[in-house]
Amino acid sequence: MVARARRGLSALALERRRAAWLFLLPMVVALLLVAGWPLARTIWLSFTDARLDDLAPPAFVGLLNYAFLAEDPEWWGAVRNTLVFAIVSVAIETVLGIVIALALDARMRGRGLMRAAMLVPWAIPTVVSAQMWGWMLHDQVGVVNEALLGLGLIAEPLAFTADPDLALWAVVAVDVWKTTPFMALLTLAALQLLPGELYEAAEIDGLGPVGRFFRITLPLIRPALMVAIIFRTLDALRVFDLMYVLTGGSAATASMSVYARRHLVEFQDVGYGSAAATGLFLVIAAATVLLVTLGRVRLGAGEPGR
Amino acid sequence: MSARRLRRLVGRAAFALLLAAIALYTLFPFYWAVVSSLKAGSALFTVEAFPARPAWDNYAAVFRDGPFARNILNSVVVAGSVVAISLALAVTAAFALGRVVFRGRGLMLSAILAVSMFPQVAVLAGLFELIRALGLYNSLGGLVLSYLIFTLPFTTWVLTTFMREMPLELEEAAVIDGATPWIVLTRIFLPLMGPAMVTTALLAFIAAWNEFLFALTFTLTDEMRTVPVAIALISGSSSFELPWGRIMAASVIVTVPLIALALVFQRRIVAGLTAGAVKG
Incomplete structure (x- = not known):
């Protein structure tokens, strides 16, 4: 009786598994078409002399494109810009996001309104935020220059987006404004899952607010925070819109994405641009492995119906 | 006792200030875009917090x-x-x-x-x-x-x-x-x-x-x-x-x-x- 029931169950489980693969099939085929195939082609093209304006079949040139890439100081400038941008923006966003989340976690009137305000920068398209900030940071009539002049902090207007020493920081500032709310909302969600008893115990133990944060809150929200940091870092490493719109992709701010697209589309050099794109892909893959290992994040799947 | 009340008051004021700063930071750029979009011609180049006569030309x-x-x-x-x-x-x-x-x-x-x-x-x-x-x-x-x-x-x-x-x-x-x-x-x-x-x-x-x-x-x-x-x-x-x-x-x-x-x-x-x- 027991044996029969078990056999019946396994037949059922088998049918479920077959159905599962059938259910997955359309999505997997679509992803292979729009992601797998183009990625493979890009990697292949990076070993060729393919050009956008030349329809003749490209010739295999081995690692030539990569050799040129390694010798181009502009590429290494783009690598540096991208890494500086990603590390600085994500660091500021994380700290600022935690501060905002802690402030919004307090029980108070108007919390819903504040949370709604957080969604405004998040919902604004990146291109639009770049334009809005481009206008605010205008070198002659921008409101930021007016404010700084009025406060006596600067003697003459600054060319935030044109000055090579300032442009990358202007890009960082816009990214921080646009994505800090994302960090704050995710951190807030993690904070609200924490049981209140923990803090009562801490109060009895005589921990101050700072000690409470570093000894209790931070360790408990660390897993959620790490996932948010990983998402943001990988997103920051592929940045394109901000530099393209705010600074016209000038050499002082060009990211790896900007560099790769310029060679691929504007200079029509598909082979070389693909090599740069593959370089970016490898950097992101390395960053993912590094972050997942360092953060000890488990990106697995739980059981159904937890 | 009153020193403690004063401290609590200062704390609450600081917290309110922090919240106001957060709201200003997140909302001001969009507000400024709206205001600027309602200024036509040379009015655009004046730093005016609120246009007296909104213009829809843009x-x-x-x-x-x-x-x-x-x-x-x-x-x-x-x-x-x-x-x-x-x-x-x-x-x-x-x-x-x-x-x-x-x-x-x-x-x-x-x-x-x-x-x-x-x-x-x-x-x-x-x-x-x-x-x-x-x-x-x-x-x-x-x-x-x-x-x-x-x-x-x-x-x-x-x-x-x-x-x-x-x-x-x-x-x-x-x-x-x-x-x-x-x-x-x-x-x-x-x-x-x-x-x-x-x-x-x-x-x-x-x-x-x-x-x-x-x-x-x-x-x-x-x-x-x-x-x-x-x-x-x-x-x-x-x-x-x-x-x-x-x-x-x-x-x-x-x-x-x-x-x-x-x-x-x-x-x-x-x-x-x-x-x-x-x-x-």
């Missing part, structure tokens, strides 16, 4: 000087189609990934997450080739196809998280009654997944609406552009002075619906964002 100019209405329609069509296709493909996949234990499931989930983290530039050359081969260059179809690369993994991932949270008892009775997985999905889960689907659709729609790199690369003419590309490429009569008033007006036009959506669906969006990330 808004009229946005629609007069380019196919901006067409650009908005393009964005709606592209984002709407890609979300519909993604949801249809993702919902069955999410059932398989969220409700069935099978070998290779963890690997599949990791692969989907990896694709959603793809740098778009890494597929640009291959996609360009594919889109040209399919005759979809400079067409909305090409954009719908290319946008699947980020909406499909995203919708699958978020719907999987929502599916996994449904109680096990839900399907047990149906399975014992001999219902096939297809019946279980369509008759039991789909009716309950409504809110989750709305959340996921909304987030994917916003992502598709905001996309820039593919739209810039795979379209050529003004008529085929989506809103972000149109706004990025607005230029004035001279290359030295950008028509900032018009740029701000266009920015406000495309942002207001998004902010309205975000505010109406506030709770769901936060739930969706956390389902996508925190529980990953």
Whole structure:
């Protein structure tokens, strides 16, 4: 009786598994078409002399494109810009996001309104935020220059987006404004899952607010925070819109994405641009492995119906 | 006793100040865009916190000087189609990934997450080739196809998280009654997944609406552009002075619906964002 029931169950489980693969099939085929195939082609093209304006079949040139890439100081400038941008923006966003989340976690009137305000920068398209900030940071009539002049902090207007020493920081500032709310909302969600008893115990133990944060809150929200940091870092490493719109992709701010697209589309050099794109892909893959290992994040799947 | 009350008062004032600073920081840039868009001519170059006589010239100019209405329609069509296709493909996949234990499931989930983290530039050359081969260059179809690369993994991932949270008892009775997985999905889960689907659709729609790199690369003419590309490429009569008033007006036009959506669906969006990330 027991044996029969078990056999019946396994037949059922088998049918479920077959159905599962059938259910997955359309999505997997679509992803292979729009992601797998183009990625493979890009990697292949990076070993060729393919050009956008030349329809003749490209010739295999081995690692030539990569050799040129390694010798181009502009590429290494783009690598540096991208890494500086990603590390600085994500660091500021994380700290600022935690501060905002802690402030919004307090029980108070108007919390819903504040949370709604957080969604405004998040919902604004990146291109639009770049334009809005481009206008605010205008070198002659921008409101930021007016404010700084009025406060006596600067003697003459600054060319935030044109000055090579300032442009990358202007890009960082816009990214921080646009994505800090994302960090704050995710951190807030993690904070609200924490049981209140923990803090009562801490109060009895005589921990101050700072000690409470570093000894209790931070360790408990660390897993959620790490996932948010990983998402943001990988997103920051592929940045394109901000530099393209705010600074016209000038050499002082060009990211790896900007560099790769310029060679691929504007200079029509598909082979070389693909090599740069593959370089970016490898950097992101390395960053993912590094972050997942360092953060000890488990990106697995739980059981159904937890 | 009074020193303590004073300290509490100062603390509360500091906290209120912090909240005000946060609100100012997040809201001022958009407020400034609205104000600037309502200033015509040389009024634009005055730092005036509120225009005494709002002028709508910039808004009229946005629609007069380019196919901006067409650009908005393009964005709606592209984002709407890609979300519909993604949801249809993702919902069955999410059932398989969220409700069935099978070998290779963890690997599949990791692969989907990896694709959603793809740098778009890494597929640009291959996609360009594919889109040209399919005759979809400079067409909305090409954009719908290319946008699947980020909406499909995203919708699958978020719907999987929502599916996994449904109680096990839900399907047990149906399975014992001999219902096939297809019946279980369509008759039991789909009716309950409504809110989750709305959340996921909304987030994917916003992502598709905001996309820039593919739209810039795979379209050529003004008529085929989506809103972000149109706004990025607005230029004035001279290359030295950008028509900032018009740029701000266009920015406000495309942002207001998004902010309205975000505010109406506030709770769901936060739930969706956390389902996508925190529980990953």
